[in-house]
Amino acid sequence: MLHQLSWKVGGQQGEGIESTGEIFSTAMNRLGYHLYGYRHFSSRIKGGHTNNKINVRTSTVHTIPDDLDILVAFDQETIEVNYKELTTEGVILADAKFKPEKPEDCQAELYVVPFTEIATELGTSLMKNMVAIGATAALMNLNDEVFQSVVNEIFGRKGEAVVQKNMEAIAKGHEMMDELLKDQVGKFELEPGDGKHRLFMIGNEAIALGALAAGSRLMSAYPITPASEIMEYLIKKLPKFGGTVIQTEDEIAAATMAIGANYGGARAFTASAGPGLSLMMEALGLAGMTETPLVVVDTQRGGPSTGLPTKQEQSDLMAMLYGTHGEIPKVVIAPSTGEEAFYDTIQAFNIADELQLPVIVLSDLQLSLGKQTVEPFDYSKITINRGKLNMDELPEIEDKQYFKRYAVTEDGISTRVVPGQKYGIHHVTGVEHNEEGKPSEAAGNRKTQMDKRFRKLQHVHFDTPVFTDAPNEEAEVLLVGFGSTKGALEEIRPMLDAEGVKTNHAHIRLIHPFPVEEMKSLIDHAKKVIVVENNATGQLANVIKLNMGHHDKIVNLTKYDGTPFLPMELFGRVKELLTNGNI
Amino acid sequence: MVTFKDFRNTVKPNWCPGCGDFSVQAAIQRAAANLEIVPHELAVVSGIGCSGRLSGYINSYGLHGIHGRALPIAQGLKMANRDLNVIATGGDGDGFAIGMGHTIHSIRRNIDITYVVMDNQIYGLTKGQTSPRSAAGFVTKSTPGGAIEPSLKPLEVALSSGATFVAQSFSTDLKELTAIIEAGMRHKGFSFINVFSPCVTYNKINTYDWFKENITKLSSIEGYDSTNRAEAMKTVMEHEGLVTGIIYQNEDEPSYQEKIIGYNEEPLNKADIMIKEEELNELMKEFI
Numbered sequence: 001m002l003h004q005l006s007w008k009v010g011g012q013q014g015e016g017i018e019s020t021g022e023i024f025s026t027a028m029n030r031l032g033y034h035l036y037g038y039r040h041f042s043s044r045i046k047g048g049h050t051n052n053k054i055n056v057r058t059s060t061v062h063t064i065p066d067d068l069d070i071l072v073a074f075d076q077e078t079i080e081v082n083y084k085e086l087t088t089e090g091v092i093l094a095d096a097k098f099k100p101e102k103p104e105d106c107q108a109e110l111y112v113v114p115f116t117e118i119a120t121e122l123g124t125s126l127m128k129n130m131v132a133i134g135a136t137a138a139l140m141n142l143n144d145e146v147f148q149s150v151v152n153e154i155f156g157r158k159g160e161a162v163v164q165k166n167m168e169a170i171a172k173g174h175e176m177m178d179e180l181l182k183d184q185v186g187k188f189e190l191e192p193g194d195g196k197h198r199l200f201m202i203g204n205e206a207i208a209l210g211a212l213a214a215g216s217r218l219m220s221a222y223p224i225t226p227a228s229e230i231m232e233y234l235i236k237k238l239p240k241f242g243g244t245v246i247q248t249e250d251e252i253a254a255a256t257m258a259i260g261a262n263y264g265g266a267r268a269f270t271a272s273a274g275p276g277l278s279l280m281m282e283a284l285g286l287a288g289m290t291e292t293p294l295v296v297v298d299t300q301r302g303g304p305s306t307g308l309p310t311k312q313e314q315s316d317l318m319a320m321l322y323g324t325h326g327e328i329p330k331v332v333i334a335p336s337t338g339e340e341a342f343y344d345t346i347q348a349f350n351i352a353d354e355l356q357l358p359v360i361v362l363s364d365l366q367l368s369l370g371k372q373t374v375e376p377f378d379y380s381k382i383t384i385n386r387g388k389l390n391m392d393e394l395p396e397i398e399d400k401q402y403f404k405r406y407a408v409t410e411d412g413i414s415t416r417v418v419p420g421q422k423y424g425i426h427h428v429t430g431v432e433h434n435e436e437g438k439p440s441e442a443a444g445n446r447k448t449q450m451d452k453r454f455r456k457l458q459h460v461h462f463d464t465p466v467f468t469d470a471p472n473e474e475a476e477v478l479l480v481g482f483g484s485t486k487g488a489l490e491e492i493r494p495m496l497d498a499e500g501v502k503t504n505h506a507h508i509r510l511i512h513p514f515p516v517e518e519m520k521s522l523i524d525h526a527k528k529v530i531v532v533e534n535n536a537t538g539q540l541a542n543v544i545k546l547n548m549g550h551h552d553k554i555v556n557l558t559k560y561d562g563t564p565f566l567p568m569e570l571f572g573r574v575k576e577l578l579t580n581g582n583i
Numbered sequence: 584m585v586t587f588k589d590f591r592n593t594v595k596p597n598w599c600p601g602c603g604d605f606s607v608q609a610a611i612q613r614a615a616a617n618l619e620i621v622p623h624e625l626a627v628v629s630g631i632g633c634s635g636r637l638s639g640y641i642n643s644y645g646l647h648g649i650h651g652r653a654l655p656i657a658q659g660l661k662m663a664n665r666d667l668n669v670i671a672t673g674g675d676g677d678g679f680a681i682g683m684g685h686t687i688h689s690i691r692r693n694i695d696i697t698y699v700v701m702d703n704q705i706y707g708l709t710k711g712q713t714s715p716r717s718a719a720g721f722v723t724k725s726t727p728g729g730a731i732e733p734s735l736k737p738l739e740v741a742l743s744s745g746a747t748f749v750a751q752s753f754s755t756d757l758k759e760l761t762a763i764i765e766a767g768m769r770h771k772g773f774s775f776i777n778v779f780s781p782c783v784t785y786n787k788i789n790t791y792d793w794f795k796e797n798i799t800k801l802s803s804i805e806g807y808d809s810t811n812r813a814e815a816m817k818t819v820m821e822h823e824g825l826v827t828g829i830i831y832q833n834e835d836e837p838s839y840q841e842k843i844i845g846y847n848e849e850p851l852n853k854a855d856i857m858i859k860e861e862e863l864n865e866l867m868k869e870f871i
Contacts, residue, residue, distance in 0.1 A: 029871070030871070197871045198871070199867055199870035199871060200870055200871070201870045205870070209866060209867075212858065212866070213858050213863060214856075215856025215857065215858070216856075217847070217851050217854060217856065218659075218662055218663065218851060220655075220659065237866065238845075239843070239844050239845030239846070240845060241858075241862075242845060242846060242847030242849075242851070242854055243846070243847070243851065243854075244662075244843045244845075244846055246658075246662070246692075248655065248688070249684050249685065249687075249688040250684060252652060252655070252685075253652070253654075253655040253684075253685055253688070254655075256648065256649070256652040256655040256656045256659065257655040257656065257658055257659035257662070258659060259648075259656055259659060260628070260646075260655065260656035260657060260658060260659025260660040260661075260662075260663070261659035261660065261662050261663040261851075262659075262663070263646060263656070263659070263660055263663075264659065264660040264661075264662075264663025264664045264667070264851075264852050265663055265664065265852030265853075266662070266663035266664075266851040266852045266854075267856060268659060268662075268663065282649050283649065283652070285649075286648055286649050290646070374870075376867055377863065377867060379860045379863055379864075382857075382858065382863075384856060384857055391852070391853075400591075400592055400593055400642060402592075418663075418664070418852060419623075419626040419644035419660065419664065419667055420623060420624060420626075420644075420664055420666065420667050420850075420852075421623060422621075422623050423623070424623060424644075425622060425623055425642065425643060425644055426644070427638070427639050427645050427646075427647070428644075428645065428646040428647065429638075429639065429646070429647035429648075430647065430648060430649055431647065438594060438639065439639065
């Protein structure tokens with residue numbers, strides 16, 4: 001029996017490919033397997049090839065694999081585009097309807113199954129995906145009942161008869177496939193899952209839940225790929241918590257509205273992708289200058305300009321670290337898994353409140369849209385810390401005197417009060433200002449206030465700024481990354497180990513201010529530092545050099561073709577660097 | 584008893600002597616006092632430009648933001664605290680050039696705030712360039728041969744954008760202006776108030792005298808019905824936009840916040856935001 005299975009379904013966009021993957025993977029999740037799914041899609045509504053690849057495993061997984069065991073094809077294009085991923089033992093389950101053909105150099109077995117025909121006989125061709133799931137069940141030696149609860153939930157409201165029909169479609173597909181497979185039945189049978197109930201969700205849902213758990217009751221946002229799921233999830237949930245989502249006219253309004261709400265004392269945020277973040281740059285400066293907490297999620301996608309809107313990239317890093325004119329203190333956090341996306345989003349809100357500055361949660365398309373099993377969130381780990389926000393009664397001050405909202409303090413953080421509070425009146429402006437918030441261009445005041453604002457960065461309290469897995473005291477290679485590349489890095493380390501290459505792994509979660517302390521010893525005790533990232537110019541590598549030096553040790557390993565790093569591919573590239581890279 | 588003096592602070596405005604903005608500031612202070620709002624229950628959010636400084640000259644909470652973005656900031660503030668009185672202010676460049684998108688969508692959205700535009704038909708703080716409100720042919724530093732583009736018509740834009748409150752006034756008419764701002768603040772929804780606020784330094788055409796000669800007061804039009812949008816539009820067009828008074832008001836339309844299903848009656852900023860364990864468990868169930 002196997003420990004891992006790679007399954008993919010493909011067809012034309014808009015013909016139920018997504019729901020096929022959804023039903024299959026939800027059932028697998030309920031059996032207690034670990035899953036990681038990644039969708040290939042285009043920026044169009046109907047038509048165009050789409051596929052959904054799902055990694056099913058008996059242990060933790062944070063990536064899709066390079067190869068493929070089972071390919072479910074609803075059109076010839078799916079076979080053409082994907083057959084090269086199939087292992088020699090792989091199987092194609094193809095709908096007889098399109099008269100599938102196997103490419104000459106394809107060594108996988110092709111099974112032609114009348115998906116559409118069986119579905120039509122049962123009442124509607126729409127059920128062809130259920131027939132395909134039944135066929136998959138035969139290959140995996142699964143009992144059809146594992147799909148019952150999922151089918152109930154999806155079709156229950158349409159009545160018992162529809163549920164029955166869909167289960168029948170699964171059974172028929174299973175039967176038909178049993179006949180075709182003969183002694184190959186159960187070829188891809190997996191070791192049983194552990195039966196534990198994990199959450200199967202995309203990163204954007206983890207971020208949205210994190211925001212909700214952090215007490216955000218207002219989100220202002222403008223739709224964009226790959227961030228929209230955050231606002232879509234929250235508009236369904238926030239009304240139950242007394243809050244709402246406002247879809248604004250543009251991203252400038254989204255960011256400035258969130259600033260207004262935070263100024264008012266609520267926890268508000270926005271989320272977007274590269275083009276939206278470009279529009280928000282001036283607002284980030286306002287939040288920095290007026291010391292207004294602001295959380296902004298950037299789900300990176302392929303840039304520049306419209307770039308590759310539905311593809312993976314990590315090329316916004318520099319813009320997020322240094323974007324906005326002038327200089328402001330800012331915190332940039334980059335989660336790498338669903339769990340981190342949830343907890344780090346909560347941390348982002350706390351840091352924004354504690355330090356009164358903008359915090360960027362830097363996600364990427366693979367993390368935001370990749371669907372993965374996540375351990376249930378631990379309620380006891382949720383804390384809300386609003387820092388020096390004081391919404392109690394304030395001590396009386398003389399009439400016409402302003403509250404010292406920007407009082408110069410040792411840690412740079414001043415007491416924050418909000419409009420509506422008696423004795424709290426002060427001014428807020430993007431112009432350089434004095435302790436009361438009144439404009440002041442005096443040289444001395446300018447320096448004092450700049451220093452005060454930047455002092456705050458010495459007080460960032462972030463749990464686990466660097467994820468480290470460093471079993472080797474002296475490593476030949478330190479692998480470094482951020483965001484969703486973590487999964488591929490985790491996969492290649494045992495492979496490198498098997499080849500005698502001792503590696504350590506550091507995945508940076510708090511990118512700014514850079515965790516120099518945490519990284520120092522790891523870099524010192526590595527011969528080479530290979531920085532793996534989805535961009536062309538090696539942005540993270542440059543950030544590390546800027547903060548740590550070690551230019552001679554640091555090697556770039558980049559990918560910017562719009563696709564995520566796959567483990568075998570990455571393994572090959574690391575080996576290539578080690579043998580031929582003059583490093 | 585609150586008086587307009589309570590809304591005075593110790594900051595000396597940097598406006599030119601004779602600037603119309605002084606009166607707009609005075610009218611806002613008087614309107615707030617007349618409505619018996621205490622200074623800490625008022626927040627003024629302004630944009631950038633001469634008019635943008637206004638939020639710093641009133642003894643109330645004030646935010647001086649970025650160019651063209653006073654409205655989204657003010658709306659966010661009102662969303663966070665629905666009990667707060669929120670006024671957004673700015674100039675014609677702020678509201679009708681760089682921030683025009685927000686102006687139209689704020690009008691459509693109808694969040695319960697008051698927007699006062701100080702319309703001087705010129706860019707003053709940058710020392711005299713054309714504005715979207717400058718008339719065609721208007722000669723400025725950026726239009727030495729005279730403005731080629733026609734002047735924007737804010738009242739017509741507001742009326743056609745679904746406004747529930749549209750008014751216009753003239754800065755010298757402190758009594759009418761105060762009454763209009765008061766009415767706007769009482770209005771349950773977005774109130775749009777355009778104020779002719781002459782620039783004495785850079786606009787030698789649209790002067791105090793020019794406005795006095797050309798303005799028609801709606802109160803002088805017999806039987807004018809401010810609840811009739813078609814009549815409002817017709818009147819505005821017939822007078823080339825040079826009318827003052829409450830042009831249109833729809834009191835039946837609920838404000839944005841009243842329409843949100845499930846939205847807190849209490850201000851959001853006072854809500855208990857700690858999620859309950861059973862609530863989190865309920866949310867997580869959907870993903871299993």
